[in-house]
Amino acid sequence: MHKSIVLLPGDGIGPAVTEAAASVLQQVAANFSHTFTFHTRAIGGAAIDAAGEPLPAETLQACEEADAILLGAVGGPKWEQHPPHLRPEKGLLQLRKGIGLFANLRPVKTFPSLLDSSPLKPEIVAGSDLLIVRELTGGLYFGLPSERRDNGQTVVDTLHYERSEIERIVEIGFQSAMLRNKRLASVDKANVLESSKVWREVVDEKSKDYPEVTVEHMLVDSTAMKLITNPTYFDVIVTENLFGDILSDEASVLTGSLGLLPSASLRKDELGLYEPVHGSAPDIAGKDIANPLGAILSAAMLLRYSFGLEKEADSVEAAVDAILTKGYGTADMQAAPAFTVGTEKMTSLVLEQLQTAKVRA
Ligand SMILES: NC(=O)C1=CN([C@@H]2O[C@H](COP(=O)(O)OP(=O)(O)OC[C@H]3O[C@@H](n4cnc5c(N)ncnc54)[C@H](O)[C@@H]3O)[C@@H](O)[C@H]2O)C=CC1
Ligand SMILES: CC(C)CC(=O)C(=O)O
Ligand SMILES: [Mg+2]
Numbered sequence: 001m002h003k004s005i006v007l008l009p010g011d012g013i014g015p016a017v018t019e020a021a022a023s024v025l026q027q028v029a030a031n032f033s034h035t036f037t038f039h040t041r042a043i044g045g046a047a048i049d050a051a052g053e054p055l056p057a058e059t060l061q062a063c064e065e066a067d068a069i070l071l072g073a074v075g076g077p078k079w080e081q082h083p084p085h086l087r088p089e090k091g092l093l094q095l096r097k098g099i100g101l102f103a104n105l106r107p108v109k110t111f112p113s114l115l116d117s118s119p120l121k122p123e124i125v126a127g128s129d130l131l132i133v134r135e136l137t138g139g140l141y142f143g144l145p146s147e148r149r150d151n152g153q154t155v156v157d158t159l160h161y162e163r164s165e166i167e168r169i170v171e172i173g174f175q176s177a178m179l180r181n182k183r184l185a186s187v188d189k190a191n192v193l194e195s196s197k198v199w200r201e202v203v204d205e206k207s208k209d210y211p212e213v214t215v216e217h218m219l220v221d222s223t224a225m226k227l228i229t230n231p232t233y234f235d236v237i238v239t240e241n242l243f244g245d246i247l248s249d250e251a252s253v254l255t256g257s258l259g260l261l262p263s264a265s266l267r268k269d270e271l272g273l274y275e276p277v278h279g280s281a282p283d284i285a286g287k288d289i290a291n292p293l294g295a296i297l298s299a300a301m302l303l304r305y306s307f308g309l310e311k312e313a314d315s316v317e318a319a320v321d322a323i324l325t326k327g328y329g330t331a332d333m334q335a336a337p338a339f340t341v342g343t344e345k346m347t348s349l350v351l352e353q354l355q356t357a358k359v360r361a
Contacts, residue, residue, distance in 0.1 A: 014072025134244025
C-alpha cells in the first residue's frame with residue numbers, strides 16, 4: 001500500500017513526539033511492505049513565525065490532499081499575547097473546521113503494567129476502558145460572536161450548534177457503542193443549557209435506530225466526578241466540544257499520564273488527523289523527556305482508521321504494551337518506572353520491539 005502522510009510538528013514538544021511517531025510508521029511500512037511518504041508542513045506558532053499566520057493556505061491544501069495527517073501540538077508562551085486570529089491554537093481549530101473533522105475519538109484504556117502510575121487507587125482504575133467521542137467543529141470553540149466589547153467590560157462567547165451537527169456526532173457515538181459494549185453515556189448540561197436540551201432530544205431520537213444500545217443522559221459535572229471515582233462504569237461517552245476536551249484530560253489520570261493518550265479526528269471519508277491529546281508542554285520542551293507514546297499510539301489509530309491496516313495498528317499497540325510491561329517509562333508517569341527513559345530512548349525501544357516482532361513473525 002502506498003500512502004501519503006502530512007506531518008504537522010507544531011510547537012513545544014510537538015516536533016519531538018511527531019518525529020517519534022513518524023519513525024514508528026516508517027518501521028511499520030518496512031515490516032509490512034508498505035510505502036509511506038511524509039510531507040512536513042507548518043502550523044501553529046511555528047507557522048506564525050515562518051509565514052505570519054497559524055494555518056498557511058499551503059498547509060491546509062496539503063492536508064486536504066493527504067491520505068492522513070499526523071500532528072504534534074501547537075501553542076506556547078511566545079504567542080500567548082497575540083490577538084485571537086494570530087494564536088497558534090487558532091491554526092488547529094481552523095484546520096479541524098476547514099477540512100471538516102467533526103468527530104474526535106479519544107480512547108482511554110489503562111495498561112495493566114501501569115496501574116500504580118495513576119494517583120488513583122489501582123482497584124479503582126483497573127479495567128478502565130472507555131472511548132470519549134467529542135464533537136470537534138462546533139460549540140463554544142467556534143460560535144460567533146466571540147469578542148470583547150466596551151474595552152473589555154463586556155465579553156461574549158457563543159455556544160452554537162446546528163441540529164445536523166449534533167445528529168452526526170451522536171450517530172458516531174451510537175456506532176462506536178455498537179462496536180464496543182453497547183453502552184452510551186450522553187454527557188451534557190441540560191439542567192442549564194438550551195443546546196444540551198436539543199442534544200438530549202437528538203440522542204433520544206437516534207436511540208430508536210439502535211435498540212441494542214443502552215443510553216444514559218448524564219450531566220457533565222457529575223460525570224467529571226464519576227470518571228475518577230468509578231471509571232469502569234463507562235463504555236462510550238458522546239459529548240460537546242468543550243466538555244469532551246476537559247473530560248479527556250481528566251480521564252488521562254486513569255492511565256497514569258496525559259502523555260499516553262492518543263486521538264483521531266475524523267470525517268465521513270478516510271481522511272483523518274491524528275494527534276496526542278496533550279498540548280505543546282512548553283515546560284519540558286527541548287529536554288528529551290516528553291513522553292512520545294501518546295503520539296505513537298495516535299499513529300496506530302492512523303493506521304487503523306485512515307488506512308484500514310488493523311494488523312499493523314495492533315503491532316504498534318502491542319509494541320508499546322511490551323515496552324511498558326518491561327518496566328520502561330518516561331518521567332511524567334506518576335509512579336517512577338523501573339527504568340525511566342527519555343523521548344529518544346523510548347522511541348528506539350518501541351522501534352526495536354517492532355523489529356523483533358517482525359523477525360519472529
Ligand atoms: N492539540 C493541541 O495542540 C493542544 C495545545 N495546547 C496548548 O499547549 C500549551 C500548553 O498547555 P498546557 O495547559 O500546559 O497543557 P499540556 O498538555 O501541554 O501540558 C500539561 C502538563 O502535562 C505535561 N505533559 C503534556 N504532554 C506531555 C508529554 N507528552 N510528556 C510528558 N509530559 C507531558 C506538561 O509538561 C504539563 O505539565 C498551550 O499553549 C495550549 O494552548 C493544549 C492542549 C492541546
Ligand atoms: C485547540 C486546542 C488547543 C484545544 C484542545 O485542548 C484539544 O483539542 O485538546
Ligand atoms: Mg485539550
